[in-house]
Amino acid sequence: MKNRNLKGLIVSVWGLLVILVPTVIFPPCSHMLELVDGGTVPMKCFWSGRAEIGIGFLILCGGLLLFFAKSAETRKFISVSTLLTSLVGIAVPAFLIGGCAMETMTCRTTTFPALYVLHALLILFCVVSFFSAGEVGSGTTKASL
Amino acid sequence: MKQLSLTTYVIALNNLRRKKGRSLSLILLSALFSFMLFGGAILIKSLENGVTSLSNRLGADIMAVPYGYEADLQSALLRGEPSTFYFDSGVTDDVAGIEGVQRTSPQIYIATLRAGCCSYPIQLIGYDPETDFIIQPWLSSQVGDPLAEGDIYVGSSINAEPGQMLKFFGITFRVAARLDKTGMGFDTSVFMNLDTARKAARESERLQENPVAQDENLISSVMIKLANGYDVKEVANRILQAYALEGVHVVVAKNVISDVSGSLNGLTVYIVILAAVLGVLSVVVLGVVFSVTFSERRKEFSLYRVLGATKGKLAGLVMMESVLISLAGSLSGIAAAALVVFPFSTYIQSIVNLPYLQPSVGVILAAAGISFLISFLTGPLAALCTALKLGKFEIYTAIRENE
Amino acid sequence: MMLLEVDQLTKEYRRGENTFTAVDHVSLSVAAGEFISIIGRSGSGKSTFLNMLTGLLKPTSGSVFFDGISLENLPDDDLSRLRNARIGYVPQGVSALANFSVFDNVRLPFFLDKREGDISGRASFLLEEVGLQHLADMYPAQLSGGELRRVFIARALVNSPDILIADEPTSDLDVKSAAEVMQLFSRIHQTGTTVLIVTHELDALGFGNRVLKMDSGRLAECLSAEAPFG
Numbered sequence: 001m002k003n004r005n006l007k008g009l010i011v012s013v014w015g016l017l018v019i020l021v022p023t024v025i026f027p028p029c030s031h032m033l034e035l036v037d038g039g040t041v042p043m044k045c046f047w048s049g050r051a052e053i054g055i056g057f058l059i060l061c062g063g064l065l066l067f068f069a070k071s072a073e074t075r076k077f078i079s080v081s082t083l084l085t086s087l088v089g090i091a092v093p094a095f096l097i098g099g100c101a102m103e104t105m106t107c108r109t110t111t112f113p114a115l116y117v118l119h120a121l122l123i124l125f126c127v128v129s130f131f132s133a134g135e136v137g138s139g140t141t142k143a144s145l
Numbered sequence: 146m147k148q149l150s151l152t153t154y155v156i157a158l159n160n161l162r163r164k165k166g167r168s169l170s171l172i173l174l175s176a177l178f179s180f181m182l183f184g185g186a187i188l189i190k191s192l193e194n195g196v197t198s199l200s201n202r203l204g205a206d207i208m209a210v211p212y213g214y215e216a217d218l219q220s221a222l223l224r225g226e227p228s229t230f231y232f233d234s235g236v237t238d239d240v241a242g243i244e245g246v247q248r249t250s251p252q253i254y255i256a257t258l259r260a261g262c263c264s265y266p267i268q269l270i271g272y273d274p275e276t277d278f279i280i281q282p283w284l285s286s287q288v289g290d291p292l293a294e295g296d297i298y299v300g301s302s303i304n305a306e307p308g309q310m311l312k313f314f315g316i317t318f319r320v321a322a323r324l325d326k327t328g329m330g331f332d333t334s335v336f337m338n339l340d341t342a343r344k345a346a347r348e349s350e351r352l353q354e355n356p357v358a359q360d361e362n363l364i365s366s367v368m369i370k371l372a373n374g375y376d377v378k379e380v381a382n383r384i385l386q387a388y389a390l391e392g393v394h395v396v397v398a399k400n401v402i403s404d405v406s407g408s409l410n411g412l413t414v415y416i417v418i419l420a421a422v423l424g425v426l427s428v429v430v431l432g433v434v435f436s437v438t439f440s441e442r443r444k445e446f447s448l449y450r451v452l453g454a455t456k457g458k459l460a461g462l463v464m465m466e467s468v469l470i471s472l473a474g475s476l477s478g479i480a481a482a483a484l485v486v487f488p489f490s491t492y493i494q495s496i497v498n499l500p501y502l503q504p505s506v507g508v509i510l511a512a513a514g515i516s517f518l519i520s521f522l523t524g525p526l527a528a529l530c531t532a533l534k535l536g537k538f539e540i541y542t543a544i545r546e547n548e
Numbered sequence: 549m550m551l552l553e554v555d556q557l558t559k560e561y562r563r564g565e566n567t568f569t570a571v572d573h574v575s576l577s578v579a580a581g582e583f584i585s586i587i588g589r590s591g592s593g594k595s596t597f598l599n600m601l602t603g604l605l606k607p608t609s610g611s612v613f614f615d616g617i618s619l620e621n622l623p624d625d626d627l628s629r630l631r632n633a634r635i636g637y638v639p640q641g642v643s644a645l646a647n648f649s650v651f652d653n654v655r656l657p658f659f660l661d662k663r664e665g666d667i668s669g670r671a672s673f674l675l676e677e678v679g680l681q682h683l684a685d686m687y688p689a690q691l692s693g694g695e696l697r698r699v700f701i702a703r704a705l706v707n708s709p710d711i712l713i714a715d716e717p718t719s720d721l722d723v724k725s726a727a728e729v730m731q732l733f734s735r736i737h738q739t740g741t742t743v744l745i746v747t748h749e750l751d752a753l754g755f756g757n758r759v760l761k762m763d764s765g766r767l768a769e770c771l772s773a774e775a776p777f778g
Contacts, residue, residue: 102267103302103491104225104333113488121484150666151652151659163647448643451604452703453632454660455625540604 004075007129008067011082014122015060018089021114022049028107029100045099045107048092052115055089059122066129075133083126086119153458157465168470171434175474176481178420178427179520184482185416186512187504188493192409195328195500199223200402202327204279205368206377209240209384212394218366219401223500225300225330227256227268231356231363236393240367243383245375250276251364253342253357255349257313267303268334269313271342279368280336294344295319298336301326302491311335314348328494328502339364405499412497424523431527435467439531443538450540460532464525471524475517483513549616551710551742552578552601557610559596559765570596572765573610578744580710583737585755586746588762594746595640597762598715601744602637603627615710632661636704636741638714643700644688651675651684654703667706674702678732694725701732711742718747730755 022028028045062082069075093099093115099107149155161168203222210218210230217228234251241249253271272280274292292298297318299305305320312318318337326332337345346357357363371380381395439446449459486493487503494501504512554576561568570593578584588594599605601612603619612619614634619627631637645653654674658667675681678698688696697717704712714733718726734755737743743756759770 101304102333103304104495109492109495110489113492117484117488151656156656156659159652160647445645448639448645449660450628451602451631451637451639451643452657452660453628453630453635453707455628457625458628458660 012063018056026110072134079130176478179475179478183516194502207369209367225333245380247372254365300332467524467528475520553613583756593765636709636712640715
């Protein structure tokens with residue numbers, strides 16, 4: 001398999017992992033929050049997990065695009081957009097939506113750390129992928145790494 | 146075309162790249178070893194810190210609790226597992242009268258079913274600022290005034306800023322301060338004075354029954370500090386003799402700490418053995434692989450000699466390959482360990498179920514440095530034997546063998 | 549002074565009780581600029597002889613002088629450097645470094661000793677000379693036997709040696725490739741490099757100004773190049 005195809009595949013698998021973390025591997029706290037009036041709503045971490053499913057899907061698609069993209073410029077663009085998606089993936093549990101206030105809650109002990117690690121590694125990978133995409137305009141990619 | 150000079154480094158790197166499978170498995174082995182070293186070191190250090198923190202923060206020598214709740218108190222202290230147990234507040238004075246007891250201070254524990262911030266049970270700890278000698282000394286360094294009514298201190302695991310309002314049982318509390326991490330049950334606890342705690346108990350009646358709501362005179366435990374020169378065992382026995390019939394039991398702090406250090410020692414031995422086994426395995430396997438590939442590569446090595454490489458140059462090539470493998474392996478192992486140990490520290494704590502307090506950045510960096518050094522050295526060490534053999538073998542024979 | 553001076557060179561191997569003499573008191577003088585072919589059957593001691601000439605094998609007795617330097621007492625490191633700088637050696641069989649491109653295979657000897665500068669220009673020139681410039685980026689596994697042999701010859705020449713020594717350079721080649729390789733040696737000789745090749749084929753006939761014959765470890769000058777076995 002060509003190096004560049006492999007990179008696309010890795011990103012796709014990563015996207016899949018981002019989807020699997022909040023759904024299968026480390027689901028966030030399942031409790032419903034009880035309101036004063038007796039009604040229940042899911043906690044914040046649940047919504048963070050939901051958002052991550054969408055983010056994971058975007059990353060997965062980025063990986064598929066990377067799998068098929070040939071020109072250096074396109075590959076650089078996909079790397080950048082995937083990197084930014086991953087940043088959002090960190091921002092969502094960190095502050096955009098957030099999670100439980102208690103550090104010992106499942107979302108804070110497993111779900112979020114797992115997502116942070118996944119996104120951090122992916123960001124690193126995107127940086128490498130960006131710089132190893134080859135010369136813009138050459139149309140082909142050099143084997144690297 | 147790149148006109149890279151074919152230095153020893155470039156030649157070694159090229160040889161490793163062209164044998165991807167072999168190189169990657171060796172790197173993986175080396176990574177596994179450094180992962181174990183660094184991860185293990187952080188784990189042990191954090192647990193040691195946890196025990197130190199526990200013995201520093203547990204200012205009482207003896208804790209009196211209702212009979213049958215000794216274990217509950219321990220899990221509340223160590224892990225912050227909320228528990229609710231009560232006896233009469235008169236115990237405080239009773240115990241104070243025993244010979245050898247210097248100070249006593251009552252505490253009330255209330256377990257929330259759900260707190261406003263999250264649906265997770267929290268331990269509310271009510272203490273008496275007048276007599277307290279456990280929580281205040283440790284707080285005063287961080288917090289100025291004693292707690293006013295309605296004010297609370299929150300443990301470090303609870304995400305609330307000073308001045309923020311928190312709701313438990315429908316009552317709004319003002320967060321006076323957030324405490325430093327202790328690595329023990331205090332991190333998930335909320336502290337308040339006795340009156341505030343009783344108020345909270347009354348309000349909690351709406352959700353669950355609480356004895357404190359009916360009886361103002363209930364407390365959960367009495368913290369006891371001994372006068373100088375008295376033996377903990379003796380005093381504990383005196384308390385039991387006097388009040389066991391009234392349902393008073395004691396937990397000796399020293400025993401709690403030694404229990405914890407006991408489990409810690411067990412875990413430490415386990416980690417050290419595992420690291421040692423991996424270390425030996427890594428040297429042996431790397432050594433064997435280098436040695437086997439040496440035989441496989443006799444012709445290749447001979448060729449370098451035929452083309453005019455000195456013995457030293459050839460030995461340098463072999464050493465360089467091992468250095469590169471070791472370097473890549475050690476670094477990635479430590480990075481991987483960091484990605485597990487730090488983000489998942491709370492998770493690890495919940496698994497080991499012991500006080501767990503991460504060491505300072507300095508200690509972490511030192512641990513990383515030492516782990517790297519040890520792990521890094523295994524590669525060159527394993528290759529040394531092969532490199533020495535290279536100086537001796539006959540080039541001519543080696544060429545012929547492969548014809 | 550002779551470039552290569554061999555005096556009473558002997559190599560004996562022990563085979564249990566018996567002693568087998570692979571090279572038997574061989575003497576040879578090679579002047580700079582000569583083209584010498586040594587022919588002989590397999591097992592006649594040709595390779596053993598060459599390995600002693602290049603210092604890869606220690607003789608039982610006798611001596612080899614390279615440009616006045618006795619190989620016998622030369623420390624191993626100096627011997628290595630001599631081999632690297634002054635002797636271009638094409639070993640028997642396939643002697644490619646499989647992990648390196650054709651271009652890097654040719655450049656490699658330059659970097660095996662500490663040297664300043666860049667050899668890429670000369671490597672390209674040599675590959676051009678042997679007609680393989682277009683294969684520079686290929687790896688040895690992608691080349692044919694004849695092409696590989698030409699790569700090894702280019703590699704042997706990269707440090708501009710005084711003498712080019714080749715051990716059976718045509719033995720595993722087809723007729724056409726073998727002829728090309730021999731033509732190449734001829735051209736190299738014409739540029740002033742001393743050439744010494746050893747072969748058991750008759751391809752070498754018609755090339756070189758001296759033809760010697762090796763038989764059971766003994767070396768004899770063939771008076772007539774046309775009838776070596778006559």
